[in-house]
Amino acid sequence: MANHLNTHFNPFTPVDAEEVTFAAGVTSLNELCALLLCDPDDSILLIGPVYGSFTRDLTTKTSVNLEYVHVGEKDQFSPDSIAEIETGFEAAKARGKNVKALFICNPHNPLGRCYSRETLTGLLRLCAKKGIHLVSDEIYALSVYERDDRPSETFTSVRSIDCTGIISSDQVHVLYGMSKVVQISRYTESERRQC
Template identity: 40%
Template sequence: MASLLSNRGQENLAGLEIPWRFAPPASKRYNKVSNPSGLISFATAENAGVQEELERYVAENVRIPAAAFFYRYSTLGGPLFPAAMASFMNEHFNPFIPVEGNQILVASGITGILNMLAFSLGDPGDAVLVSSPIYGRFELDFSNEARLRIVYARMEGLDSFEEGVVERFEEAIKEAEASGTRIKALMISNPSNPLGICYPRETLRKIMAFCQNHRIHLISDEVYGLSVFDTGNPDAMSFTSVLSFDTTGLIDDELLHVLYGMSKDFGAAGLRLGCLITRSVPVYRACTAIGRFHNPSGPSIAIGTAILEDRAFHTSFLARCRSRLSNAYKVTTGALEKANIPYRKGGNAGLFVYVNLSAWLPDAGMSGQDREFALAQHLVDHGVFLHPGEEHCEEAGWFRLAFASLGDEELTEGLRRLTSALDSLA
């Protein structure tokens, strides 16, 4: 009997069955009162603890106008939000050339932006080049609809923040071309997801020159750009946006694209507001041609615009967010160090730490992936969830631990469960 689904539909359906691909549903999650035996999940990078403040601000300061119920108010961001975001970025991202509202395209989240970029920059079978480890869901963002692939450059022990990373990219692009795969773009996450480290300025310069030399697009995901906090480490790298460069003679405007939104720094993932910042008119227009599938809602645009236009509020709000992240990071790393659990040092950004649980992996006779799956199941049996293999680290045993997604009590309990689960394997 013929399938009721297209080949695409069947492939996407099969993707739902990939082991450990998705975080546990809300019905299985921990709640101190209603579900104390539920799972505590460190899988989702959300900036918790600020939503009640956002709720109060919106209730007291935001009016949803009647116009917000028309299409035109929010189509591709509407007339107000892009201008407010441009002003915000000009203040906080230090662009060499000020960003203008007509260079910002708004969609229902960065996932939607990546989907539009995938359709606009490549054809099925083309690829996007990345280093590892990196956020694993980029695979879905580029492949589920547009059918672009992700090519992971082999780092072989090299730190992806070193200037020598471009040599690994050179090797990867040659191998891809030799196999008949066209690399259409290189993507970085700055600050890094999952490492929480910012790219040095000179490495960014080298990466831009590499993209210019190969005439491929550079997509810089800077959604954690203002979630850089104090860790007490004076050597921690500060955030540098690619927008801050004088790109004359370095990379053409047509090849440089930045992603930002309100999901991480603002703790407002539910607003579903993601932005593409680009000076490339062809890329901008190609994305607008399919933007009707990804438009944000009018109420979200009204709320987001109000927050961005209220400089006093968002300045103090972001400072409080950074203070909370700093405290949660210190609680998390303190617990990890007390339990002798290694983690990637040097991080000072984002909502997570990258922990090395390789010492607790089971029988070395299994594949690296199966060993991670087995350890993940052991953690679930002890009431805590970490995604195995999600960031495509070349060494087995590394897991992203999203500490900012939990309140203080839940974070403490989750770290206790993690430590207890690993102690039981000693």
């Protein structure tokens, strides 16, 4: 898996096998992150619209609350949205919510868009400023297709960003799984064996 991530995620520093934690799919990884990062009654911030099963995966066994931020007319994949997300965080805090993490999905389900490097860096800075974790569900990393309307939009993994001076790497979690990989046939035989 470390080889796979090093081949396809362009990590800023190579992923070491010892850094990788396995579970029975990204459903379980999302749940584990909620369990490990939050206490009962803590909150997780999500930017709407979201992958519908986040509700089930993040709350069923955890007693965690979900707080949804909507960025209105702003494009949530561009840095313009960061101020709205911060406002959403502050609004949740004002309602007495103890937000422990921001969960994003990149490439995004259901919108099929990718966060720009600048936006991801802004989100990392925001999480550092608020003292919360960033969890990036990157299950669709290898399922990005060129779009005529956005030819330059490509996938950037959070793992490819140098977090030095931005946020502690302990606060950043990248989730990936094989259940959506439709491009496996493009792999070389040796890559397939490494998967």
